[in-house]
Amino acid sequence: MDLGTAQQVLVVILSTVLAIALVLAVVIGIMVINLVRAVRRMVDKAERAVESAEAVGTFIKNTAGPLGALRVLRLLFKMVSKHK
Numbered sequence: 586m587d588l589g590t591a592q593q594v595l596v597v598i599l600s601t602v603l604a605i606a607l608v609l610a611v612v613i614g615i616m617v618i619n620l621v622r623a624v625r626r627m628v629d630k631a632e633r634a635v636e637s638a639e640a641v642g643t644f645i646k647n648t649a650g651p652l653g654a655l656r657v658l659r660l661l662f663k664m665v666s667k668h669k
Contacts, residue, residue: 588596
């Protein structure tokens with residue numbers, strides 16, 4: 586089977602286009618993988634920030650009650666000491 590000149594040109598053009606498409610697909614794949622890694626790092630940092638904020642909130646909630654009671658006791662002590 587003998588290919589004519591036009592067919593040879595078409596084969597060269599097609600193979601070139603396919604090679605370029607393959608290279609682009611590999612580059613885009615690598616970029617997507619890097620993007621996914623970056624997003625994963627950002628999500629991990631956000632989760633740590635949320636956990637830290639949650640821990641601070643829990644600490645404040647747990648200490649707000651005793652501190653409030655101490656303030657009331659201090660106020661009562663001041664009131665009693667003023668009246669003596």
